[in-house]
Amino acid sequence: MENQEILKLKELCEKNDISLSEEQLQLFDKYLSFYTKWNRVYNLSSIRKKEDVVYRHFFDSLTLVKLFEKINLDVEGKHFSDFGSGGGFPGVPLKIYYLDKIKLSLIEAVNKKCIFLEMLRKELKIDYEVLCQRAETLNEKFDILVSRATGETFEVLKISKNLVKIGGYIIIMKAKKIEEELKPFTISLKFKGYPERSFIVIRKENESKAK
Numbered sequence: 001m002e003n004q005e006i007l008k009l010k011e012l013c014e015k016n017d018i019s020l021s022e023e024q025l026q027l028f029d030k031y032l033s034f035y036t037k038w039n040r041v042y043n044l045s046s047i048r049k050k051e052d053v054v055y056r057h058f059f060d061s062l063t064l065v066k067l068f069e070k071i072n073l074d075v076e077g078k079h080f081s082d083f084g085s086g087g088g089f090p091g092v093p094l095k096i097y098y099l100d101k102i103k104l105s106l107i108e109a110v111n112k113k114c115i116f117l118e119m120l121r122k123e124l125k126i127d128y129e130v131l132c133q134r135a136e137t138l139n140e141k142f143d144i145l146v147s148r149a150t151g152e153t154f155e156v157l158k159i160s161k162n163l164v165k166i167g168g169y170i171i172i173m174k175a176k177k178i179e180e181e182l183k184p185f186t187i188s189l190k191f192k193g194y195p196e197r198s199f200i201v202i203r204k205e206n207e208s209k210a211k
């Protein structure tokens with residue numbers, strides 16, 4: 001693996017006890033190349049430089065791996081949804097990491113991003129589905145819903161509670177400001193060589209808990 005950006009991803013993961021195989025690194029390498037080409041034409045994200053994509057998209061998505069370990073969440077066999085997937089974050093990096101251990105659905109309302117996600121699936125030859133519609137219109141329910149930088153937090157929670165099974169988890173990745181009411185549900189993790197990351201974690205125990 002000669003790509004310098006992917007080597008940096010490997011090093012950053014190793015520092016934080018996230019192990020990536022050669023196969024997984026090759027998938028991230030393909031993802032990086034494919035994403036940067038599409039991003040130039042279709043403006044998937046304002047993050048353009050390859051090293052920033054690796055740092056702020058790939059590794060940032062993989063911080064969820066450490067959260068799952070922290071809360072003792074067994075992901076095997078679980079159906080994940082990525083609400084507002086955009087360029088595939090955090091869902092596709094999680095799928096590359098867990099591979100066949102998880103089932104993945106990407107929820108994305110913007111057509112050009114849906115097309116990218118479908119093309120990416122073929123490029124990487126990994127299995128996930130793209131649900132190209134607004135999350136509010138979905139009837140399906142998932143074991144674990146993850147969301148990153150998707151609109152106003154309480155609006156995301158309101159929509160998400162209808163998409164998660166009883167006993168399932170809603171996990172919203174937050175960078176800085178956490179709403180006061182959500183601080184009891186927030187877990188912050190420190191990383192080597194990367195800023196502290198906060199996650200709002202709500203387990204849906206019954207129909208009223210995730211409101």
